[in-house]
Amino acid sequence: MDIGLSGRTALVSGSTQGIGRAIAAGLARAGARTVINGRSDQSVAGTLKELREELPDADLDGVAADLGTAAGAHTVLERFPAVDILVNNLGIFGPRPVLEIDDAEWRRFFEINVLSGVRLTRQYLPGMMQRGWGRVQFIASDSAVMIPEEMVHYGMTKTALLAVSRGYAKAAAGTGVTVNTVMAGPTHTGGVEQFVADMVGHDLPWEDAQRRFIAEHRPHSLLRRLIEPDEIANMVVYLSSEYASATTGAAVRADGGYIDGILP
Template identity: 65%
Template sequence: MHIDLSGRTALVTGSTQGIGAAIAAGLAGAGARVAVNGRGSKSVEAAMARLAAAGGGEFVAAPGDIATDEGGQAVFDAVPHVDILVNNLGIFGSAPALEIDDDEWRRYFETNVLTAVRMTRHYLPGMVERSWGRVQYIASDSAVAVPAEMIHYGMSKTALLAVSRGFAKAAAGTGVTVNSVIAGPTHTGGVEDFVYELVDRDLPWEEAQRAFMRAHRPQSLLQRLIEPEEIAHMVVYLASPQASATTGGALRVDGGYVDSLLP
């Protein structure tokens, strides 16, 4: 399948590292002009240099902490309109359920959910006016199979599925598609830290990964962590003209983790 996104502008939130950076690289590789977002200019510029060195493409800087009104406006000013919006920004971590206080619940909701709502509310009208656009939300298997050690994170990802479906209805019949991508346990730097919170820190990474999957994610049919590029492949497809009939969906790139025929 040849995917050509030439002439399209994409914004990937939280794209200086991990899944977001892989998505930015994938979209650029398909020909899109990609806006890279992070909280500060230095991290964005460093990420753009890495992306350019790794595979090339056209990247523009869109720094700003989109969990704040001011940061969101900075991104809007840097990228006035986009054709492809990928709401990737998210935080995660483990905590005993009864020890998560109100401020932490709010922080997860505001960072993982409200930022995506803010970005969609700003960019979706322009897509509708132009009769073409793609909005995506990077959700998680935790939205469906909520881990006991991170229910605040699971809550935020479940909320994203509702947000995605709702905005898909708002865009019905306009030529704009809206979807969620349910990512399974993925190998990123942050996840390595998380894994070592739950298994012996003295284990080499490959052994630690296998121990984590056996003890904490035994449902995975892959029986390994997913690489960020594997998530990016689905995102690039959903951004393409070939995915024009896929909207309102929650598509799984979870390694078979969720034991369900439907998400």
């Protein structure tokens, strides 16, 4: 399958590291003009430098903005008034006993994990609909349907993305624009390495720590390992293509079989 996205402009929120970076690289590799986003000029510039070395023929740009705020979303819109592919990837996570999560933390997770994507979609979806083509994706998680005891606030935000994505897909019905959610499973990123160490101990070699984490805390995984970011990116690139024109309003799983059910 030869996926070509030349002539399309893609924006990936929170794309200076981890899954977002892998998604941006995948879209750029497929030919899209790809916009990197992070909170600081330094992080954006560093990622652009790395990607330009990895992909010398790629068309890359960047914008520093805190998309957990309305001002940040406005900054991005001013720089890039129209995009064809929007990937709402920005998100935070971290363990916290649910009875210790205060109002401020609930709001912070909702602002960053949910409202960042809501704002960007509200900005860019109308233009896509007018032009008759577009792709919007929300990066959710297995935690949307299998709420982790240690991260209820995180799981709540990912559940919300399923509803938000389905609602926007209905708004875009019949316009040539698709809106979907990608449900990523436990994925190997720098942040997850730290999370795994916090959960199983900092004295184990990485491979042993990973196996113990999966066995003890994510036992439903059929892969029996963490997913690599590129494996999530491959799904996003496909959904961004013409080949996925009949997939919309869906919660598409790239979870390594972690969700123990035949439906999301």
